[in-house]
Amino acid sequence: MPKAVAQSSSGKDPCRHAVQLTYDSYRFNDMVQRVPAIPLWIPQIGYATGLVILVAFADEFIHVLRGGEPCYEKPTQEAVPKAVWTAEERGWKTAQEKTKWYTEQMASKGMKVQPPGPDLKAGLLKIGEQPTQDWLKKAGSDGQAIIDSYKKAVM
Secondary structure (H helix, E strand, O other): OOOOHHHOOOOOOOHHHHHHHHHHHHOOOOOOOOOOOOHHHHHHHHHHHHHHHHHHHHHHHHHOOOOOOOOOHHHHHHHHHHHHHHHHHHHHHHHHHHHHHHHHHHHOOOOOOOOOHHHHHHHHHHHHHHHHHHHHHHHHHHHHHHHHHHHHHHO
């Protein structure tokens, strides 16, 4: 934490002291000296919690103002790629299982599942040429590298 936010003028951490004061009031069973007599830690907990949240907010705010990346985004940035990877693996596994099951179901009913013939394959490739060319105009050399890699792997 920046020293300007995290420490008071005496050099002490106000959050730690507020939380310690609240805990001590709880531990020693301090009571409010008014009617109704309630445990002192009950109103103090609001002060301590609010102070911790305020200091955390101010610390993050100053960090972002100084050009830093918000810390609250890091867990999300780390979690999203992991979730995407997990979903992709699960999707491929499910697709392979379903393809196998459907193929077996069709075979059990007397249908033959074969790879596409040369005419069908050529027709599908021809249909895909125009959208691919349109996309390559927008994607440039990076897109061409992707298409080349795909064609090398598939064909």
